[in-house]
Amino acid sequence: MIRTFFTAVLCGLLFVSCNQQQNTTSEQSATQATEANVYGASFDAENVISVTQLQDAVAATDSVSATVTAEIVESCQSKGCWMDVRLADNSTMKVTFRDYGFFLPVEDLKGKTVVFTGTAKREVISVDDQRHYAEDAGKSAEEIAAITEPREELRFVADGVKLQ
Template sequence: MKKTFIMLLAAAALYGCNQSKPATEAVDANTPTEATSATTYGATFAEENVIPASELQQKAANQDSLLATVSAEVVESCQSKGCWMDVKLTDGSNMKVTFRDYGFFLPVEDLKGRTVVFTGTAKREVVSVDDQRHYAQDAGKSEAEIAAITAPKEELRFVADGVILK
């Protein structure tokens, strides 16, 4: 009986993790002749006081954490579940964006080059070798690229409460 219950619980958890439906859809008309659509994942939020990723780096430089709404370009995203994305920073580096408590996921498609606006908390973290390798595997990197990761690194990370995919 215990084994059956545990297996059912595990199956329900796996099924729940694979749900990646958008919370809402909004249409934004940028020009009178062409309308673009944006989809919100996670918590809905207003696009107010949005700062570019370049300003986020400067503002977060001397703080433990910073609440912000940020606009950036996607460089890479999780091809396994849609549970993270990397966005471009001005110094040539990337910032990993994860989603609070795995509460939502982005589509498992190539989001490279897409503009996103996200809101949440930025902070500096030391990322372990195991975590770096896990993210590289999710991104579909080769075994050689994964094996080349041998040292922890400190980087600016972001935990998003909501994301608008443009």
């Protein structure tokens, strides 16, 4: 009799557990569907600043945490591991993704509007890193060989990205 009771309790627990697992999976699918254009950490697109405001903020300090909107100029065609966005002076800012924790789709994202959140700072980029990014972008051997000097530029490490 005790054995029958424990068997019934165990079956009941397994049923409830399986049902909860199914509901969680359904909830996750619904969340992913509503955030189909969100990559990395989900975030609220509040207090979004322009690239001009970002450049002004970084000029006054070492680094700035911000949520920014910009136009994508180019993105990694190899793995989706970075994007370049247009700055106010028509130069670009490289946006990478924290700890390679997420990637963007490997498709032509040029011209798309994007909102991203994370940290911006000025960095010196080595020749090797510049050549690596040029290779990822599909640049020609001549364009890659022409990179011969380190360069200081504004960089952004994103925790989350929303494609518009």
